[in-house]
Amino acid sequence: MRTLVKALLAVHVGLFATLAPAESSAATLRVASVTPAPDQPQATNRAVIFYENFDQLPDWRTRYFEYVPEKGSFVWTPDGGLANGAMRCQFEKGQVSAGSLKVLFGKNPFGRGLRQDESVREIFWRVYVKQEPGWEGNPAKLARATCLAGRDWSQGFIAHVWGGKGDALCIDPATGIRESRKVTTAYNDFPNLKWLGLRQAQTPIFSATESGRWVCIESHVKLNTPGERDGVFELWVDGKLEASRNDLDWHGSWGDYAINAVFLENYWNQGALKRQARWFDNFIISTQPVGPITASKLPTIFRTESTGSPGWEVEVATDPDARDIVWKSRPAEASAVSVTVDGAHGKFTGSCAGKQALSAGATHWVRIREVGQPDWSPWHMPFR
Numbered sequence: 487m488r489t490l491v492k493a494l495l496a497v498h499v500g501l502f503a504t505l506a507p508a509e510s511s512a513a514t515l516r517v518a519s520v521t522p523a524p525d526q527p528q529a530t531n532r533a534v535i536f537y538e539n540f541d542q543l544p545d546w547r548t549r550y551f552e553y554v555p556e557k558g559s560f561v562w563t564p565d566g567g568l569a570n571g572a573m574r575c576q577f578e579k580g581q582v583s584a585g586s587l588k589v590l591f592g593k594n595p596f597g598r599g600l601r602q603d604e605s606v607r608e609i610f611w612r613v614y615v616k617q618e619p620g621w622e623g624n625p626a627k628l629a630r631a632t633c634l635a636g637r638d639w640s641q642g643f644i645a646h647v648w649g650g651k652g653d654a655l656c657i658d659p660a661t662g663i664r665e666s667r668k669v670t671t672a673y674n675d676f677p678n679l680k681w682l683g684l685r686q687a688q689t690p691i692f693s694a695t696e697s698g699r700w701v702c703i704e705s706h707v708k709l710n711t712p713g714e715r716d717g718v719f720e721l722w723v724d725g726k727l728e729a730s731r732n733d734l735d736w737h738g739s740w741g742d743y744a745i746n747a748v749f750l751e752n753y754w755n756q757g758a759l760k761r762q763a764r765w766f767d768n769f770i771i772s773t774q775p776v777g778p779i780t781a782s783k784l785p786t787i788f789r790t791e792s793t794g795s796p797g798w799e800v801e802v803a804t805d806p807d808a809r810d811i812v813w814k815s816r817p818a819e820a821s822a823v824s825v826t827v828d829g830a831h832g833k834f835t836g837s838c839a840g841k842q843a844l845s846a847g848a849t850h851w852v853r854i855r856e857v858g859q860p861d862w863s864p865w866h867m868p869f870r
Contacts, residue, residue, distance in 0.1 A: 516696065516854060517853075519699070520788070522568050522779040535601060540769075551588045551747065552586070554585050559584040560574070560587075560752055574763055577763070581757060582755065582756075582757050583753050586749055593606075593744065594746040607708065610705070611748050611771045611772070612702065612772075612777075613770075615766055617696075620698075621692060628750070629648075631705065631745055647705050649692070650686045650687055656687055657731065661679070665738065689723045698791060702724050702867075703723060705719075709745065714735075715733050717736040718731065719734060781870065785827050787826075787852060788823055796817075796856075797856070798817070799817050803865060807865070811836050812837055813832055817857045852866065
């Protein structure tokens with residue numbers, strides 16, 4: 487029995503090594519969102535190739551290479567986003583394909599898209615994703631960056647961000663280049679693709695516990711130096727690096743095209759387990775790191791559905807390991823759905839002790855729990 491207990495404790499420590507010691511996955515209350523500031527820095531950043539906050543109905547013809555609504559499964563909605571609008575994907579039970587968005591940029595064989603005179607060799611792309619409360623199952627596809635290398639949609643490489651083990655994501659890189667020669671002849675040409683080895687993420691974003699909240703997902707792809715194995719593929723979940731490769735040979739010395747497309751996808755290989763929806767918001771492609779949303783000076787924090795406890799409370803820290811907790815709320819009533827980070831609703835502590843607001847420009851993480859419960863949520867929902 488003692489051996490079994492030790493084994494279980496070892497598993498628990500391994501899974502939650504990045505969390506503060508007092509945290510536990512048993513806590514079900516989560517921070518649903520932090521309201522973005524009206525003006526996000528990406529709107530005017532020259533490094534940004536593409537920015538869509540979905541607050542208004544997008545112009546599909548000019549903004550996207552391809553938009554597939556899949557008979558109304560994947561559509562824009564004026565509400566439900568971090569601030570206003572979002573893209574809503576409705577899976578029906580058993581549905582496999584439920585729509586996609588495709589952005590084209592840089593030098594490409596179609597002569598369309600953004601910045602067509604550039605050869606883009608490194609990108610970061612970020613998107614916020616939310617599964618409806620009570621979500622079940624890992625929906626397989628989420629996003630990919632790729633090199634469209636011919637009008638037949640053949641690909642030089644693919645940087646997949648899709649469903650990994652359990653309820654988490656993974657990165658799964660593949661190349662269509664052999665000895666610096668393109669060998670693929672069609673889209674998803676699996677017989678000619680070479681898989682370079684996936685890496686597993688950890689946060690179970692598709693679990694019911696993590697449903698009902700916005701998750702910040704950022705990916706990074708950098709092409710290898712011709713002839714070297716120094717290509718990069720990285721994945722951050724809620725501001726924490728969860729999967730990475732820095733030893734990839736994406737395309738040898740082949741250089742007809744570079745990175746020129748990012749897709750958001752809703753494709754469930756085995757079919758959805760039930761009728762359920764998810765949302766996408768704040769989609770950005772950039773040549774520099776993006777990071778989380780920028781909030782107002784005194785941000786408002788929203789919770790997910792409560793279990794009916796006497797109330798709830800939140801803490802804000804400048805790191806996901808709780809080394810510097812800079813604000814602690816007073817208990818909020820169970821009926822309250824949000825709290826503002828200010829002196830009236832809590833106390834500034836740590837490096838912000840004696841101040842009237844959080845430090846400008848710094849990234850912050852949040853955790854939440856119901857009053858009377860010992861366990862906090864993991865640190866998540868980062869914002870600047």
